[in-house]
Amino acid sequence: MHDVTPELRKALLHDKAERAAAIISNYASLEIDLGLFELFVQDQGFGALVFCVDRSPASYRQLLTEKGVNDEAVFYLDVTGAGDNHPNTLASLNIGNLSYLTLEVFQMIETAQKRFPQRNFFVLLDSVGSMQLYNEPETLARFLHANNLRFRALNVYQTYLLEPNGKLNNVVRKFCDNILELGPTKEEAFARAIGAQR
Amino acid sequence: MSNISHPPCKSVFVILPFAIVLLLATMARPDLLCSQNNTGMAALFCDNDRTIGALVDLIAGIVLMTVAYYTTKVAASTRSRRVLLTACAFAVLATGTVGAGIAKLHADGGNVAAFSSTASAIISSLMLVAALHVFEDKNIKRHPWAMTILTVVTTTLALVGFTMFGSSLPPFIAGQRMTLLGTAPWPLAAIGFVLVAVFHYRLCLKLHSRITYWFVIGYALLALASLAVFFNRGSGDALVWVFRLSRLAASLAFLRAITLKH
Numbered sequence: 001m002h003d004v005t006p007e008l009r010k011a012l013l014h015d016k017a018e019r020a021a022a023i024i025s026n027y028a029s030l031e032i033d034l035g036l037f038e039l040f041v042q043d044q045g046f047g048a049l050v051f052c053v054d055r056s057p058a059s060y061r062q063l064l065t066e067k068g069v070n071d072e073a074v075f076y077l078d079v080t081g082a083g084d085n086h087p088n089t090l091a092s093l094n095i096g097n098l099s100y101l102t103l104e105v106f107q108m109i110e111t112a113q114k115r116f117p118q119r120n121f122f123v124l125l126d127s128v129g130s131m132q133l134y135n136e137p138e139t140l141a142r143f144l145h146a147n148n149l150r151f152r153a154l155n156v157y158q159t160y161l162l163e164p165n166g167k168l169n170n171v172v173r174k175f176c177d178n179i180l181e182l183g184p185t186k187e188e189a190f191a192r193a194i195g196a197q198r
Numbered sequence: 199m200s201n202i203s204h205p206p207c208k209s210v211f212v213i214l215p216f217a218i219v220l221l222l223a224t225m226a227r228p229d230l231l232c233s234q235n236n237t238g239m240a241a242l243f244c245d246n247d248r249t250i251g252a253l254v255d256l257i258a259g260i261v262l263m264t265v266a267y268y269t270t271k272v273a274a275s276t277r278s279r280r281v282l283l284t285a286c287a288f289a290v291l292a293t294g295t296v297g298a299g300i301a302k303l304h305a306d307g308g309n310v311a312a313f314s315s316t317a318s319a320i321i322s323s324l325m326l327v328a329a330l331h332v333f334e335d336k337n338i339k340r341h342p343w344a345m346t347i348l349t350v351v352t353t354t355l356a357l358v359g360f361t362m363f364g365s366s367l368p369p370f371i372a373g374q375r376m377t378l379l380g381t382a383p384w385p386l387a388a389i390g391f392v393l394v395a396v397f398h399y400r401l402c403l404k405l406h407s408r409i410t411y412w413f414v415i416g417y418a419l420l421a422l423a424s425l426a427v428f429f430n431r432g433s434g435d436a437l438v439w440v441f442r443l444s445r446l447a448a449s450l451a452f453l454r455a456i457t458l459k460h
Contacts (some may be wrong), residue, residue, distance in 0.1 A: 042331045103333045185273045185275070187271070187275035187276055188275075189274075189407075189409070190268075190272050190409055190456070191272050191273075191276040191278050191280075192400070192405070192407075193401075193405060193409035193413070193455075194269075194280075194281060194284060194406040194409065194410065195280055195284075195329070195330065195397065195398070195401055195411055196276060196278035196279075196280050196281050197280070198458055
């Protein structure tokens with residue numbers, strides 16, 4: 001597993017006005033998720049709001065436990081239908097209904113901010129690509145854009161994980177304050193191309 | 199990473215012209231190309247004109263040095279044993295090629311040039327094969343730059359040593375004409391380069407990387423160059439030029455690989 005935390009530490013949260021970051025990478029999303037949890041939750045003491053589209057809340061919790069990250073202020077909006085009964089999890093009815101999803105997201109933020117009023121929160125959306133399977137790109141773009149404004153109003157930091165050449169990259173890049181491209185360095189790519197296994 | 203958009207098997211089309219030249223040159227024996235009074239193109243294929251041969255060797259050697267330098271830089275950055283061994287293999291090949299070029303500039307440097315080319319080809323091919331089998335689970339502890347410089351210095355000292363004590367050259371190399379024994383290491387080198395090319399071809403199928411693609415071509419050309427020496431019949435044979443040009447083309451293929459954009 002590639003450790004992206006040092007790169008994230010170097011690039012994010014240096015500007016006080018920064019409220020949204022787009023991370024474009026072909027690394028596995030779990031590697032970047034872990035890096036973000038380490039930076040925001042472990043280093044900076046943020047709480048987290050996670051959109052669970054590709055993985056269940058239980059698998060995120062397991063990851064955080066394994067890596068020793070305190071997850072008491074990590075909240076999950078579960079659209080996977082995994083039936084998680086954890087108090088920090090809110091089960092969503094339908095990933096294809098973005099109006100409901102918006103209501104649920106802000107209900108979750110309200111709950112989280114009430115329980116941890118001293119904490120700043122960040123929202124993690126690592127599955128923009130998967131959400132496109134259930135929604136038209138234009139509808140999804142409108143959902144992301146409108147919620148970005150609400151997140152900003154609530155002082156919630158947003159992180160979006162995007163694949164290189166993703167359909168919505170241009171939209172997300174426009175409203176993000178920080179755009180970070182993560183990938184193997186030229187040397188790493190060269191080493192892999194000539195047979196280095198790491 | 200820069201990816202190729204076509205199947206890696208198309209690398210055959212790059213190697214094919216060299217293979218055809220190799221075949222044609224094998225059929226057209228030296229007596230066809232080297233008469234008593236060589237002029238024009240025929241002179242290029244004979245040992246009478248050493249300067250051009252030396253120039254080709256020197257260019258190939260310098261290009262290979264550049265490849266060795268870059269590969270060492272990558273080894274220093276990634277701490278990969280495999281990359282470091284590859285870098286050392288290129289350093290040996292580069293030193294041997296430059297050595298052959300310099301030796302060729304002297305009227306009686308033919309033996310040293312033959313020895314330099316033979317030794318560097320066989321050693322580098324063995325190092326490249328070994329690189330495929332090294333364990334990658336641990337980071338290298340020694341400094342990669344020191345290892346590569348040590349390789350270059352050792353190879354240079356060995357070549358200078360053999361040049362100073364010319365009589366200590368193996369008899370099959372120091373003989374007036376190429377013998378079967380003298381050319382015997384070359385098929386071994388060719389097998390080594392083929393193995394490495396096959397490994398990289400399979401890697402290219404998996405990664406679709408343009409860097410790997412050009413490495414496949416480079417190794418295949420080195421294998422062809424080795425075969426050309428094995429089949430050559432001595433001074434003036436066209437196959438010597440197939441060898442030189444294939445090695446030059448191989449070095450340019452490696453250069454292409456290291457200069458590809460990220």
